[in-house]
Amino acid sequence: MTSYPGLHIEYLEADPRLQALCLRYWRVDGATGRFAETVARIYREENLSQSEFTALVRRHSRAWSTVMKCSRCAEPLLFGTRTDFISRREDRPFRCQACAATEQQQVDIAKRLRIVQSFEQAMAEGRPLSALRPRHCLYLLALLKYAGSEDLSHIRPYCQVRHERLTPLREVDRDLINELWRAGVIAVDPASDAAAIELDREQNARVHFNEVRWHPVVQGLGGVALHERLEAHVAQPAFLRRCLDEVRECCEQLALQECLAFLEMALAEYRLGYRAGDKTCAMIKAALQVFSVAQVCNVLYRAARDAAAFYQRGGVSRDHAAKTVVGSFERLMEKTLANEWVVAPFRRNFNLQQSVLSRLIYNRVLGTDDGGFTERNDVLLGRLVAAPSQ
């Protein structure tokens, strides 16, 4: 009678009857190399239920590997059950739980150190508010409004904010955060969850972009004071006068994003997926020279409906049908302009609420109520610039 080769059984009870029972569980048939008895046979003969029997074996004995040892502290591998043994006997090298936990702690400390270094460097290089690009002032303020912590000391991980939109499109949100990070306007907060940061072989930190916390980097300003100063900075009439070109650029981008978000939604309603490329963007930009976002949405809606009808006539894939939307849009625009048709403006869709950045720019800085949706940017900005400054 032997236990499995490579297995050492430790009894935690002196009771010979319990020891014999545990040995029956772990005993192996020398000829076949398999466990000598089935578990079912043992517990039935002993008048126990299966769970009672396995609990008893676990409580009164431990099976250690005589072959596999933790590669860090050399503690032998411990098997709780036969299944555990069978599934793990080829599994080498391994770390025991205590060593794995210690190593994880060391990795976490290394990550934290790396992030603290980058953070301190970023803070040391932080520029004063007056030296930030106007668009970065707008972006940072919008990001603080969107994801700022309650005391405004840091910016919560993007993945934790779901209640509104930072910009009309999720991928643009990412670009915005990335731009602020690359420009040194925000830094990865050292208090980020360690799991959101990875270290590569050269010990360079790679961050899970959506999962890290961010910290604003503006020289001499932070928390509520930074928010207040940013609010005051972008709301003064001089900001708009001085930074008109950058504000206009932000407005044009927002208008395009509003239209793309609408198109995506309109096509999704017909279960047509579509990724807008350069051509679509160019068409929409041209349309925005003539119409407001609200009107362009009307034309886009009809183009999406045409694409859906084309698909329903059959014989084409969803993908192919969705791609016809650009051509339809172009034709509809040409007809509309040639016939001088009046295009009724759409109302903002409930599922596409005004984004935080749009509210900041159009409502707060430009003093309109969602003006970017209902009015053309050049008309709106032209009027504001022409208005006598107070």
Ligand SMILES: [Zn+2]
């Ligand atoms: Zn170990």
